[in-house]
Amino acid sequence: MTGNHWGYGKDDGPTIWHKNFPVAEGTRQSPIDIDPHQASHDPNLGPIVLNYDHCTSINISNNGHSVVVEFDDSDDRSVIQGGPLDNPYRLKQFHFHWGGKGCHGSEHTVEGQSYASELHLVHWNAVKYKSFGEAASSPDGLAVLGIFLDTGDDHRWLHMITDALYMVKFKSSVTDFKRFNPKCLLPSSLHYWTYPGSLTTPPLHESVTWIVLKEPITVSEKQLGKFRMLLFxxxxxxxxxxxxxxxxxxxxxxxxKVRSSN
Incomplete structure (x- = not known):
């Protein structure tokens, strides 16, 4: 997505991203700490609706920063709508963020508390924009659904992803990953917080309507451990x-302002 080298180490990590990407110090950067007591309840916020009924996943890859599952976004077969969104946004990809062994690695925090990991489902506004790239640099171009992962029992569907990780251990490796429906990774409740923000990785475009689900899903430490076998x-x-x-x-x-659904 960018020619500038960046990563998560001491010499190329988030604390110095602003040198190559000045927007890192902008007015609507993500992630944020969500304080549920400060989030205003907005009665006009309806439920979010996820139409993921047609599984359009294409492949799974290691982009050197995370593991990414890409989707066919040529039509509206997999979309998110409702809530703070004016129209359907197409699913482009999802990826994860995680910590080291025994450490938390979510990006958003709730009252200062982080979760073990965070899943991001990235959607774009195909009604207004011709391509994902154009949408990604426009203020209302993207909608990202954030889901927290808490440690506990095995997640019954996550193994479909963790079982494929050995095939994308190294940076730039890609393999087919068809017929995966991310609906199986959703918690039972879709209550959410929403706020205007940005991509959490360079180029850090301030183009994201964030929808962060309040209820986490539960995964096992063993499942998370498989993500840590990947290499940068x-x-x-x-x-x-x-x-x-x-x-x-x-x-x-x-x-x-962070707004809260019912």
Whole structure:
């Protein structure tokens, strides 16, 4: 997505992203810390509706920063609508952020508390924009659904993803991943917080309507451990290159309002 090198290490991590991407210090950066007591209840916020009935997943890949599942977004077969959104947004991809062994790695936090991991389902406004790229740099171009992962019992569907991770261990590796419906990764309740924000990775475009679900899903430590077997690089075993702690810390709210659904 960008020519500038960036990562999550001491020399290329979130604290210095602003050098190559000045918008990192902008007015609507993500993630944020969500304070449920400060979030205003908005009676005009309806439920979000996820029409993921047609599984259009194409492949799974390691982009050197996370594991990504891509979708066919040429039509409206997989969309999110309702809630704060004016029209349907098409599902483009989903990816995860996670911590090191025994550490939390969610990007958003709730009252200062982080979760083990966070899943982001990225959608774009195909009604207004011709391509994902055009939408990604427009203020109302993207809608990202954030789901927290808490540790506990095995998640009965996550194994479909974790079982494929060995095939994308190295950076730039890609393999087919068809007929996966992300509906199986949703919690039972779709109550949410929403606010105007940004991509949490460079180029950090301030183009995202965030919809963060209040209820986490539960996954096991063993399942999370499989994500940590991925590598940030294309080289053979270098433990320092283990893919972990690939998250950006919360950014200042700068006067933005977080709204809460029913």
């Amino acid at each position: 690089t294309g080289e053979e075993e270098d433990q320092r290159m283990r893919m972990e702690n690939n998250f950006r810390p919360p950014q200042p709210l700068k006067g933005r």
